[in-house]
Amino acid sequence: MWGGRFSSTPSALMEAINASIGFDRRLAAQDIQGSVAHSAMLARQGIITEDDRAAIHEGLQRVLGEIESGAFTFSTALEDIHMNVESRLREIVGDPAARLHTARSRNDQVAVDIRLWVRDAHDRTDEQLTALMRALLAKAEPHAATVMPGFTHLQSAQPVTFGHHLMAYVEMFARDRGRIRDSRRRLNECPLGAGALAGTSFPIDRHQTATALGFDGPTRNSLDSVSDRDSLLEFLAAASITAMHLSRLAEEIIFWMSAPFGFVRLPDRWTTGSSMMPQKRNPDAAELVRGKTGRVVGSLVALLTVMKGLPLTYSKDMQEDKEQLFDAADTIEIVLAAMTGMVQDLEPVPERMAAVAGAGFSTATDLADWLVRSLNIPFRDAHHVTGRIVSEAERRGCTLEELPLEAMQTVEPRIHQGIYDVLGVENSVRSRTSFGGTSPTNVAEQIAWWRERV
Ligand code: ARG
Numbered sequence: 062m063w064g065g066r067f068s069s070t071p072s073a074l075m076e077a078i079n080a081s082i083g084f085d086r087r088l089a090a091q092d093i094q095g096s097v098a099h100s101a102m103l104a105r106q107g108i109i110t111e112d113d114r115a116a117i118h119e120g121l122q123r124v125l126g127e128i129e130s131g132a133f134t135f136s137t138a139l140e141d142i143h144m145n146v147e148s149r150l151r152e153i154v155g156d157p158a159a160r161l162h163t164a165r166s167r168n169d170q171v172a173v174d175i176r177l178w179v180r181d182a183h184d185r186t187d188e189q190l191t192a193l194m195r196a197l198l199a200k201a202e203p204h205a206a207t208v209m210p211g212f213t214h215l216q217s218a219q220p221v222t223f224g225h226h227l228m229a230y231v232e233m234f235a236r237d238r239g240r241i242r243d244s245r246r247r248l249n250e251c252p253l254g255a256g257a258l259a260g261t262s263f264p265i266d267r268h269q270t271a272t273a274l275g276f277d278g279p280t281r282n283s284l285d286s287v288s289d290r291d292s293l294l295e296f297l298a299a300a301s302i303t304a305m306h307l308s309r310l311a312e313e314i315i316f317w318m319s320a321p322f323g324f325v326r327l328p329d330r331w332t333t334g335s336s337m338m339p340q341k342r343n344p345d346a347a348e349l350v351r352g353k354t355g356r357v358v359g360s361l362v363a364l365l366t367v368m369k370g371l372p373l374t375y376s377k378d379m380q381e382d383k384e385q386l387f388d389a390a391d392t393i394e395i396v397l398a399a400m401t402g403m404v405q406d407l408e409p410v411p412e413r414m415a416a417v418a419g420a421g422f423s424t425a426t427d428l429a430d431w432l433v434r435s436l437n438i439p440f441r442d443a444h445h446v447t448g449r450i451v452s453e454a455e456r457r458g459c460t461l462e463e464l465p466l467e468a469m470q471t472v473e474p475r476i477h478q479g480i481y482d483v484l485g486v487e488n489s490v491r492s493r494t495s496f497g498g499t500s501p502t503n504v505a506e507q508i509a510w511w512r513e514r515v
Contacts, residue, residue, distance in 0.1 A: 081380050082135050085142045087387055089128045091177040092142050093121050095170060095253060098273040100161055108164065108263050113157035120154035121146075141380075142174075143167050164265050166257035168287040168375040173253040175382065177274065179292050182390040183245040186300065189397040190238040194231050194515045196404040201227040202508055206501035208486045209324065209414035210423060217421025220486040221499040223409055228507050233306045235511075240299040248292035251276035255286035258374040288374040290364065293386050297361035300393045304357040307400050311350040314403060318344055322417070326408040331399075346403060350396045357392050360385035418486040422451045422461055427483040427492065436475050446473045 071079070097118060104114035124146055127133040139145045144167075151158035201224040211221035251271035254261070260283045267279035280286040317324035327344060335341035364385045367378050425447050432443035449472045454464045462484040469476045482488060494500045 076137055076140075079140060079377075080137045081141045081383065082137055082139065082145055084384050084387060085171075085380075086128075086135055086145075088142050088171075088174040088178055088383075089146065090125065091174040092146055092170070093125045094177060094274065095173045096121055096146070096161060098270045099165055099253060101273065102266055102269045103160075103163060103263075105269065106264050106266055108265070109157075109160045113160050116154040116157040117150065117161050120150045120158060123153055124149050141167070141171075143170050164254070164256065164261040164263035166255075166287070168257050169253050169255040169283075172255070172287055172289070173251060173274065175290075175386070176248060176252065176292055179296050179386060179390075180245065180248060180275075182296060182386070183241050183248070185390075186296075186303070186393060186397070187238055187241050187245070189394065189401070190234050190241065190303070191515060193397060193401045193404065194234050194238070194511070196401045197227050197231050197234070198508060198511055198515060200404055200407060200409075201225075201231070201504070204409060204411070205504040205508065206490075207409065207411045207414065208418045208490055210418045210420065211499070217417075217423045219426055219493075220418040220423050220489050221493075222490055222501060222504055223411070223414060224501075224504045224508065225499040227404075228504060228511070230306065230310055231511055231515075234303070235514075237299060237303040237306060240302065241296075244292065244295035244299055247295070249275075249277045250280045251278070252280045252286035252289070254279060255283035258284055258287050284374045288371065288379075290368055290379060290382050293382055294361070294364055294368070297357070297364060297385065297389050300389050301354075301358045301361045303393060304354040304396065307396050308351040308354040310400065311347040314347045314407070315344050315351070323410055323413040324417075325410060327403060328406050328408070331403050331406060346399050350400055350403075353392050353396050357389045360389035415486065419460055419462070422454065424461055424484050424486060424489045425451050427489045428461060428480065431480055431483045432473065432476075435479060436473070438473075 100109065100114050100117045100121075103109040104111050109117075124133070127149070133145075133149065135145055136148075139148050147158060147161065150161065203224075204227070205222060205224035207223040208220050209223045209226060210217050211219050211226075251267065251274055253270050253274070254265050254267035271277070271279045280289075314325065314327065316322055318327050327342075327347075329342070331344070331346045332342040333345045335343065364382055367381045367385075371378055428450065429440065429443040429447040432438045432446055433440050436443075438446065450461070450464065450469050453468050453472065454461055457464065457468070462481065466476070466478060466480075469480065483492065491500055494503060497503070
């Protein structure tokens with residue numbers, strides 16, 4: 062491609078470190094799409110002839126067919142997907158192929174290829190997040206009133222409902238979807254036509270190619286166009302946050318299904334056995350969702366590190382963007398699919414959740430609130446009184462509900478029978494009617510609100 066200036070071929074090591082065809086072949090369809098748009102524009106602008114354009118288009122379709130069918134022979138000597146495609150095009154159509162690269166550089170070529178690819182990745186992720194939100198909504202709906210223990214510091218805190226807990230993840234994945242949509246909107250500008258870095262002297266029409274490729278318009282600065290990888294970084298950042306959310310849910314599923322909790326069952330199809338312990342059912346899929354977070358976050362950090370010291374404009378360092386993008390996109394795709402499947406198949410065990418919901422004196426706040434409401438005790442003092450009642454229950458080895466009235470009255474004589482109305486977990490949950498709180502009516506409303514938006 063540049064033999065004119067060179068007197069010897071690259072050493073084998075140079076070829077090995079330099080070639081990207083091993084991974085950037087995944088850009089073949091986008092590369093050909095970009096070349097079709099570019100050559101159509103060149104012809105319309107009178108820069109190449111209509112005959113050349115027709116030959117190029119026909120040839121590119123053949124190349125695409127060969128790649129899709131697996132008949133194409135990729136060559137490492139040809140470095141990357143751009144030169145592999147162009148070289149094969151030349152074999153097929155001859156001279157017109159040599160005019161395709163007029164007013165174009167591999168720098169703006171790879172920039173547009175990768176942007177088309179990452180745009181599709183955004184759309185896939187958006188769809189998958191939507192499917193996961195739907196699965197969570199469907200699982201939450203029948204459990205708006207199913208009581209479970211709520212934790213802070215992983216210690217019993219206050220009872221909540223299982224539906225409310227699942228809906229917390231709907232909020233998280235909705236924000237993730239928002240980030241993806243936001244980034245998708247920002248990336249939709251076309252860098253093709255920036256040339257190597259400075260634009261071109263040919264009378265190209267960048268608006269034409271931008272429209273043909275589904276972009277809102279062309280990017281405005283040629284230097285930025287060839288040196289910017291923000292769309293990949295934003296995808297990796299959004300994917301990292303999604304992976305972190307998925308990992309937290311995976312972690313909860315893992316301990317929910319362990320015997321001491323027993324809050325959920327996960328069917329066999331999501332678990333594996335142990336080669337030694339016959340009783341085991343291991344939540345490998347959930348563990349891998351949790352574990353693969355490291356790859357996605359790793360990709361983000363790797364690409365940020367590649368980019369951070371680069372002067373304008375293109376440097377070959379940037380070739381390192383692709384493996385990070387592809388790996389993170391593949392990973393987020395499989396973990397989103399696996400999590401959606403697990404959520405669909407998750408079988409909650411309400412009896413177990415209810416049995417544990419009252420543990421750890423989880424309605425102590427309700428007791429304190431009752432003292433405030435019924436006896437007009439200031440909250441700080443009510444907190445102290447409740448603390449003493451809790452120690453008394455602990456000393457006797459009973460729950461707050463089981464503690465006799467006289468025992469409470471020795472701490473605060475004005476306490477009366479009415480206290481027992483708030484000590485049960487069902488009542489506790491039902492009373493949390495503040496906006497966003499866990500009361501079953503609230504949860505049902507939240508589910509309905511999201512149903513309309515998902
Ligand atoms: N394979 C290269 C990459 O992925 C394509 C761009 C090469 N440009 C250049 N000036 N060598 O970044």
